[in-house]
């Protein structure tokens with residue numbers, strides 16, 4: 001029996017361009033998968049709707065779920081197929097049609113074109129990706145749990161992301177908003193004291209500008225945070241950006257985030273980890289897969305399963 005495929009589209013991804021491109025995307029998907037019934041297609045109506053749509057789709061028997069949008073839409077869809085730290089059904093296959101601003105999955109798998117993404121879905125070949133669980137304090141003081149697949153960030157980098165997304169004018173400016181917010185935050189955000197526990201090691205007290213836990217090598221638009229990171233090795237690349245002055249951060253770290261060469265700075269360190277707990281006496285923001293989920297304390301745990309992603313078979 002053919003696997004049932006549900007397509008979940010975020011029409012607002014990439015500043016609304018995704019919705020405008022939908023007829024073209026639909027035609028390409030149908031060329032590879034055959035005609036799509038209207039019940040196989042769902043449009044998101046707002047934040048986190050993709051999570052609900054994904055859960056309902058799996059409950060209705062769909063086993064292949066395609067997110068049309070960016071990493072935010074994929075992340076929401078993925079959160080709908082996991083409960084109690086495990087997939088809600090066996091043999092699920094997820095896929096991304098890259099139609100957002102940042103499409104890390106598709107970029108990393110080398111299938112950024114619509115044709116390649118559609119081919120990957122139709123071919124039936126898959127690659128495993130890791131999933132981590134983030135527990136943090138929400139902005140209302142509630143406990144927040146989020147499943148992530150690209151990266152979790154804490155400190156200055158999370159503040160940049162939060163400001164660029166929350167200020168409406170900046171959001172409309174697109175990528176330039178990140179440039180402006182990065183410069184502004186770098187010149188105003190001082191390193192903060194953290195208590196950090198990595199795996200079963202003793203707690204350490206460290207002053208840091210930012211801390212990143214990466215599953216994929218890249219993130220956002222054109223950042224290469226953890227070159228060589230393997231998204232399926234059940235390990236996160238923990239990168240600590242230490243106690244560095246404002247000007248040095250702006251001139252020696254920020255411009256080198258695009259090619260990973262910031263890792264050579266003596267106050268930047270990188271290692272593997274599977275469980276990390278971070279706290280601070282100061283208010284520090286926490287971000288998972290580009291979404292500001294709350295603040296510290298946060299704990300990140302790699303989960304003991306893989307999700308299967310539609311991927312073009314490479315020789």
Ligand SMILES: Nc1ncnc2c1ncn2[C@@H]1O[C@H](COP(=O)(O)OP(=O)(O)OP(=O)(O)O)[C@@H](O)[C@H]1O
Pocket residue numbers: 010011012013014015044045046047048049069070071072073074076099100101102103
């Ligand atoms: N119908 C909708 N209207 C407004 N926002 C939506 C809608 N559906 C989903 N969203 C939100 O759109 C956000 C962005 O989605 P996604 O990351 O896929 O696109 P993007 O273009 O890469 O993102 P960004 O706009 O953050 O750069 C998600 O946080 C999601 O909750």
